Amino acid sequence: MPTGGQGSQNPEGGRGGRVCRHLRGDRDAATGGRRAAHARARGAEGGGTGRIVSQAPRTYITTPIYYANGEPHIGHAYTTLLADTLARYQRQAGADVLFLTGTDEHGQKIQEAAEKRGLSPIELCDEMAARFRNAWKRLDIGHDRFMRTTEADHLAVVGAFLTRLDARGHVYADTYRGWYCVHEERFWTEKDLAVGGLCPTCDRPLREIEEKNYFFRMSHFQGDLVRHIEEHPDWIVPETRRNEVLGFLQKPLSDLSISRPRARVSWGIPLPFDSNQTTYVWVDALINYLTASGAIDPNAAADDQGFDDVAGSRWPADLHIIGKDIVTTHAVYWPTLLMGVGLPLPKRILAHGWWTVGRDKMSKSLGNTVDPLELREEFGTDALRWYLLREMPTGSDASYTPERFLARYDELANVLGNLASRVTSMIVRYREGQVPDGDPGGLDGAIVGTLERFHAAMTALRVHEGLDSAMDLARTVNGYVETSEPWALAKTPSRGGELDAALATLTRALVVISALFFPVMPGKMTELAAGLGLNEVPPLQAAARIVPAGLRVRKVPPLFPKPEAVDT
Known part of the structure; x- marks a missing residue:
């Protein structure tokens, strides 16, 4: 609507004579x-x-x-x-x-x-x-x-x-x-x-x-x-x-x-x-x-x-x-x-x-x-959606460059895609694909804080800040993987309770992440939710309350593969 206008009519004109x-x-x-x-x-x-x-x-x-x-x-x-x-x-x-x-x-x-x-x-x-x-x-x-x-x-x-x-x-x-x-x-x-x-x-x-x-x-x-x-x-x-x-x-x-x-x-x-x-x-x-x-x-x-x-x-x-x-x-x-x-x-x-x-x-x-459709063909729909909304601070200008697009794509692949693949792989490997009945509260503080920041940003129409908070949570969850070391816990049967808690915590965090990222990347987050054993991405207000125990998980393939392997 850079200019306006709609409608048509016949040569006789007048409201009753309009032809379209x-x-x-x-x-x-x-x-x-x-x-x-x-x-x-x-x-x-x-x-x-x-x-x-x-x-x-x-x-x-x-x-x-x-x-x-x-x-x-x-x-x-x-x-x-x-x-x-x-x-x-x-x-x-x-x-x-x-x-x-x-x-x-x-x-x-x-x-x-x-x-x-x-x-x-x-x-x-x-x-x-x-x-x-x-x-x-x-x-x-x-x-x-x-x-x-x-x-x-x-x-x-x-x-x-x-x-x-x-x-x-x-x-x-x-x-x-x-x-x-x-x-x-x-x-x-x-x-x-x-x-x-x-x-x-x-x-x-x-x-x-x-x-x-x-x-x-x-x-x-x-x-x-x-x-x-x-x-x-x-x-x-x-x-x-x-x-x-x-x-x-x-x-x-x-x-x-x-x-x-x-x-x-x-x-x-x-x-x-x-x-x-x-x-x-x-x-x-x-x-x-x-x-x-x-x-x-x-x-x-x-x-x-x-x-x-x-x-x-x-x-x-x-x-x-x-x-x-x-x-x-x-x-x-x-x-x-x-x-x-x-x-x-x-x-x-x-x-x-x-x-x-x-x-x-x-x-x-x-x-x-x-042409946005050309970028979509190479990198996929959700990667394009992510780039546009993450790169431009809402209300300010942004400059398109191929280098920045690739940097944002790598962010998705390395932080979010890698996290989903690692966590679901460990649940399949260590618990035969079923989320154990462990304490899922290991990341409660991070999840609650992220939800508060996300809601505040979206309500204020600062969408890029909301997406920043969601990506920050993904980084925090990656850090939890490194500090909890599920692969080490799996080697010691006496630490099975700790492993169950770590896997339950990680599953719950991924459920919340799927809900946070869903507005901007609905396709990929639907894939992630399916990999976690959910029928659909849960509403945000419900995501943090889901009890992950018993969910049947399958390994999630790379959500953001190398560009030449992207399936759009």
Whole structure:
């Protein structure tokens, strides 16, 4: 979602005339599809406006929706894996999680890219959405909804949202004069331009434009937004991004153009009150968070009746995860739009850093992107997941190098993989594969301390610190192997009780380790749990309480073999 946008329509325009390949069939069929999607978003069984019946705490986590004009790259992968890891952590804690990602499928950039390839816009979007879906499947990303902004329920929700915004007096028409960047899908003023009159973000040539737009009175909500940020110091994390937004808000806030003339940008959602204008892609894209939440009924008339009781939906989102380059859009445009329609703001925004190559941001425009699927093929899915989340301090930048990737892979192989193989081999060798009934408490202090640090880090959204604590426990357990020396104890029958305690302690520690590492490496930790005789990786809160005695263990093969032997 570096730019936004979703939807399509026929040449006649207007809300009723919208044509999209996803809306084939008669009007009743389309309405039925919207009902089903709305019911799923609200957690209902079988449609209607049902309410959530689960008693589990609910968590709603989102990524940006990614612009459908390029291949998934390592930056996309990081954002989505960060969300997936936090979603898995919340599920381990018993939460009912909705994890949203998807593709942003409207706007002039899509329109022109499709024309260059001789495709219709929806054909291009179909192709790119499939590529993102495939990439996330291969990276073991377990999203609950993949939003495409050309879908029926989203088209209706955008119409309802904009109708309410207009009805409340926050929209007006005016003429815009300025410089427009197609790549960034945004206008610039003369004072913003880079040397040579180029876009200050991507250094591309700009188009001078004068046209009719509709504007949202964003300036009206500037004071309310500043107060919200000041009263909620953890609303934007890290603090550097919060300060950046507050600095931006020190200057008078301009009103926001929310439309483009249909004559120039035909591939977009028509404004419900002017079919000759299409919705600005960023506005369209941001509203996807509401569509998935079930907060707006897409079947109701596009007025206040379409806005359901928010308490019965997933809104507000618990966490928007974004890159730092789109923090203004999410921390200024989005909350003021929500204020305009009277909906609550998202609870937190995490703006992470960039992946760089050298000192340059990794981006399609610079041609220096890294294909995450190529790394996966060589090293395996979980090794890639580990590298991305361990290497980048949450909120800061990180530089990709093959050398650092190999160092992180070696860390997995030498610390975690070797530990799993050694411990399970000793249980098979010394106790015929059955965990003995010994005292498993030899590492109680280390386990309790690690769990406390892990939970604190994950709750604070400092995922890299949580993973550090998990790896520190693995190192501690390796140290216990060396100091307890099970191989020496096995040589002395009179020390059988000590051997039983050591093996039970090590098994319990591995069970806890499998739960700690599961959010980031679900595949390998499922393998480890199976080797320990468990049907699945236990929830974190239960892992330390499992009594290992009697578990049937088999030797776990190397979890992280040499790259040429990796089975992905």
